């Protein structure tokens with residue numbers, strides 16, 4: 001099917017919204033349209049005010065990844081995320097790449113991360129020539145197991161091969177136990193980089209996601225809890241790290257009138273156009289967290305009585321943003337396995353996705369070391385992510401209904 005392009009117009013306000021409707025998958029069909037709309041996992045959601053912000057930005061002439069708008073976004077993000085220093089960049093992956101660079105990762109270094117995560121957590125480090133060691137997660141939070149980490153660090157210290165950096169991941173809105181992880185790493189002087197791309201708005205031990213790590217990375221990709229249509233951020237309480245990262249993010253250009261480069265950097269700036277959207281979206285963060293937690297609570301109310309169905313837990317010390325609602329299907333007790341559920345939902349026009357396939361099982365990481373592994377693998381085999389964005393209660397009831405029909409009751 002050919003994609004219908006949006007006609008170019010002089011101003012955004014004059015853009016042909018009807019044609020935007022046709023290419024955006026998540027727009028509600030008009031009243032006379034036939035089948036109900038397809039439900040997606042985490043579609044982008046407007047906060048209201050983006051159009052006006054975009055128009056003002058375009059009129060202002062500030063489009064580049066520089067000037068007052070990215071700066072205002074960084075200040076607002078620092079406030080919302082609870083950090084002193086923020087650098088906004090073109091993606092969450094770019095933020096991770098810059099973090100590995102400023103933490104001094106070089107070829108042959110070891111980088112340690114949980115296996116249960118999205119590939120972007122460690123892909124930049126692997127591309128820089130680091131060797132990745134994966135560790136299992138703990139069942140109570142689905143995040144990096146601090147006890148396993150503590151033992152593995154002691155062992156690595158005895159063998160004289162401590163990692164350059166440890167990278168816990170805040171999974172599906174749930175923060176890792178950063179206190180325990182940082183104290184295990186401090187003992188050996190290993191810095192902690194938190195991949196908090198999925199968990200802006202989440203909390204661990206009464207602190208915002210990533211707070212307490214040397215650096216924390218965030219994403220404003222279209223499927224995240226707030227989006228700028230793409231983008232990311234690197235946050236820290238150490239101003240020097242952010243200053244260095246900023247230098248690398250802009251081609252490592254020295255502040256001379258001519259172009260002078262003592263080292264090489266990247267082009268990772270955050271466009272003013274995206275920053276304008278991000279500024280509006282940030283204001284909706286708290287409302288988004290409440291809404292996603294309410295979606296999760298409705299799944300629990302509608303499904304938790306079924307045999308063999310359970311949900312990603314929330315440890316007593318955490319408050320998940322519930323970016324995605326995730327359930328586990330025990331095939332023996334439920335009467336159908338995860339894939340049967342996924343296919344039934346798909347046939348009913350509902351997107352769902354298996355939990356991240358652990359990275360130690362990915363062909364791209366063949367030969368990487370894995371410490372533990374049974375917990376992550378079990379979550380992959382039985383875990384399913386359900387639609388978690390804005391939905392009418394009736395739409396969420398459709399999801400619940402399809403799953404209930406499959407149950408052995």
Ligand SMILES: *Cc1c(COP(=O)(O)O)cnc(C)c1O
Pocket residue numbers: 091092093094117118120121169195197198218219220221231232
């Ligand atoms: C989304 C995500 C990223 C990458 O963010 P992008 O902005 O898409 O580059 C990194 N890590 C995790 C865990 C993510 O979910």
